[in-house]
Amino acid sequence: MxxxxxxxxxxxxxxxxxxxxxxxxxxxxxxxxxxxxxxxxxxxxxxxxxxxxxxxxxxxxxxxxxxxxxxxxxxxxxxxxxxxxxxxxxxxxxxxxxxxxxxxxxxxxxxxxxxxxxxxxxxxxxxxxxxxxxAPEAKEEELFEKIEKMSPQERFSFWQEEFAKCIKCYACRQACPMCYCRRCIVDSNQPQWVNTSSHTLGNFEWNIVRAFHLSGRCVECGNCDRACPVNIPLRLINHRMAEEVLGAFDHFAGMSKTQEPVLASFKKDDSETFIL
Amino acid sequence: MTKILFSDKLDNCVERWKSAGLTVIGPVQRANISTYAAVEHAAELDLGLILTDRSIKDLFFPQSEPMLRYTIKKESIDTDECLPPSGPRIIFGARPCDSSGMAIDDPLFGWDYKDEYWFQRRNESVIVTIACTKADDFCMCTSLKMAPDSSKGSDVLLRPLAGGKGWVVEEVTDRGREAFKTITDILQESSDTAAPLAVVEKKFDLDSCVTWLQNPENFESRFWKEISMRCIGCASCTFLCPTCHCFDIQDEGDTYTGIRRKNWDSCSFALFTMHTSGHNPRSTQSARWRQRIMHKFNYFPGKFSVNSCSGCGRCSRQCPVDMGITETLQEISKLSQ
Known part of the structure; x- marks a missing residue:
């Protein structure tokens, strides 16, 4: 069968x-x-x-x-x-x-x-x-490797061009299982924390806020990337952040139902003196 | 004998139009997406696409548009109105569904208030449409009583010749005739005939759908919930749609100075109808999807005698969960039998 x-x-x-x-x-x-x-x-x-x-x-x-x-x-x-x-x-x-x-x-x-x-x-x-x-040895796609080799300025230009395409349809957010907030920060307008316009600043704000919010939470299912109607390679940002979190905190998102959220928990013996 | 524009002469046309002061815009591939953009040479144009990912709407109704700059002073408010960049342009290589979409939206933008942002751009643009010889599974112009060679909204309609050598020229409006006067000597008389048009299968019976939608009993039908259960509530369908025209006006800045902008908005969003009290008259995704369909095929035609859909199929083509107008109207077609 x-x-x-x-x-x-x-x-x-x-x-x-x-x-x-x-x-x-x-x-x-x-x-x-x-x-x-x-x-x-x-x-x-x-x-x-x-x-x-x-x-x-x-x-x-x-x-x-x-x-x-x-x-x-x-x-x-x-x-x-x-x-x-x-x-x-x-x-x-x-x-x-x-x-x-x-x-x-x-x-x-x-x-x-x-x-x-x-x-x-x-x-x-x-x-x-x-x-x-x-995960650490998994072969990464060519585009990811290419971006990794870029200078910060080149990388910034790359993402600037990609984010310029963003139309703020929020398909990435809506397709994401981790974006369950009943009211997303971008929909909050008293005060308006994030610009609603899909201009350069607004698009950067949105995509960077989302990348940070998903750090240590994203499971890299690719829903956002496939949903994006303007083909922004969102998977690459999330993958990069997942790598960071794995390297810095040995945290792999979704190991168990009791796993503490990496950016919402702290240890008394943390080497950092400040909590972001 | 018909007037022909041969493909290898297109670059001469681009040069000619540019010297006449026109910005030449057309379908291009940029950063892994197809869209309309200004070009310097004909070689930059991608005229082989069935349809660009982004619609032609972007050129007339951009996603974010500055309306005015303001400064709030003690006794007064200074405002400085922003108007769209002015200048004549020629859009070469639009598809009939995109061009007709602009004509569909004209009465909306000129109804109780004449939207100068829209009409300035409309009046300064010549749209040269190329009839379709290819279609994909999502094209549905024929279901909307249009065709791969509809000239609605076009100033010039070009019919591709067999073998891709060029196009048969059909001037539709005076504006189109005017723009093509600059290239009269480039056009050639020929007995070449146009290639067969794309075959676009009829997917639903529009009239029976409209009748079903107009029946008040169907407003609360279970159908709406069932058809939209998988809708995730993004605005991909509305933002890629050539005829969706909703916008929101936002002030960006600090307490004293800022800029007022007109930004795309979508009936798919919960926030779209959220009241300040917290009450939302369209509190579920099914109510929002119903609104989109009702608006396009019931309310809009009720007011402007034309459906707010040109059959491009982008809503279905790009939907992350494989929904869209086609499926919904196909199902309504079945229900109304």
Whole structure:
């Protein structure tokens, strides 16, 4: 039986027994290479679920949709390892109760879909550990290496050109499972902390604020990067910040549901005399 | 015999237009995105694209526009009005859906208040549209009762010749005729005929959708919630849309001095309708998506007798969660049968 069939069967069992109220997975998209988020709450619809190498989007953000989990019922969700890490962070940041989440874990190696064993987030710690171990040596993409070799001025020009394209549609924010704030700082207008205009200053403010806010929290699922309609390589910023945090604090985001947020915790014996 | 503009003469045209004082703008690839920008030479133009990622709207209604500079003094407020940079321009190589989008928005910007930012740019621009011989899965002009060779909103319509050697010239407006007078001697008479147009499959029945939308009973239909459940509430669809025209006016600066700007805004955002009390009449994403569809196919045509959609398909093409007007209207088509 293929993983897709296995997971359909499991979804049917969970829904019919009332163990979960909804399964969030993937369905066919508008073209043959597209998959779209699918919300299934009846067993009749289970066969619409698709699982293949085109299932890329990290679906964990839907779990913190207003009101979804407030009835304390369980919800099942298809997640890659990055998505599972996101669940840990959301739980650590008190955005959801991990007990309510039933995981249909999978990974894609090349074009092959592999099932990940487990149901609850704790059961995936080995998978996450092995990703953390591989992180420092993981081959980085060419563009990243190119930017690393640039002088600060060249790098600034590179990002200036990229951010000039930003239209402040906030697709990056909306696609991000970590951007769950009910009211984002840029939407706060009394006072207006961040310029709403998508001019040079406004675009820098937005993208830099977001990069810092995601440092130590981003799981590099790529949702923001794929959502960006003007093709700003946002993944590169987040990857750079994740590297910094890993190097400085040995912190790999989303290891467990009790992991302390790196930029929101401190130790008495910290070598720094000042907390940013 | 028809008038032909051969591709290898395009650079001469660009030179000619530039000497006549026109800024030449067209589709280009810049920093990993296709958009419209000013060019110096024809070689910079990318005329093979089905459609640019960014719409032509940017040239008439930019994402952020200064309106005035102000200084608040003890007894008075000094203001210094900002108007868009002035100067004639020719936009070469727009697609019919983009050009018609501008014509769709004309009545809106000229309705109760004549938006001088919009009309100054409109009056100073010549739009030369190239009919489409290629389309992708998301193109839907025919569903909107338009065509790959619609001349609406265009000053000149060019029909590509087979083999990409050039274009058959059809002057549509006096402004277009005027701009092409400068290149009369570059154009050639020829018996070459235009290549077949792109085949754009009709995806939904617009009339039945509109009837469904106009029925007040459907306003509270469960359909809205189901269709928009995966909507993440970004403004990608509205900002890339050639006809979406909502904006917000913001003052940027300190207490005494600053600049008033007109910035794009989107009905997708929760903040769009948020009251100061905290109450939000469109409190859910489904209500916001319904508004977008209702506006385009019910309210806007009710006021201006034209749908606020030209069928470019960018909303579906670029949606991070594979939604869009096409799918919604296809589903409404099914419901109304």
């Amino acid at each position: 293929s993983i897709e069939e296995q997971y359909r069967t499991r979804a049917k069992e969970l829904l019919s027994g009332g163990a979960v109220k909804m399964v969030i997975g993937y369905g066919k998209g508008s073209t043959s290479d597209r998959r779209r988020p699918l919300f299934i709450s009846s067993t009749d619809e289970v066969d619409r679920l698709v699982l293949d190498d085109a299932c890329i989007q990290n679906l964990s953000g839907y779990l913190v949709s207003e009101g979804l989990l407030s009835d304390e019922k369980r919800v099942a969700v298809f997640l890659r390892p990055e998505g599972i890490r996101a669940i840990n962070i959301l739980a650590a940041e008190s955005q959801l109760d991990a007990e309510q989440i039933v995981i249909f874990g999978f990974d894609v190696i090349g074009t092959e879909v592999k099932a990940l064993k487990g149901i609850h987030v704790e059961e995936f710690s080995d998978v996450i550990n092995s990703i953390k171990k591989g």
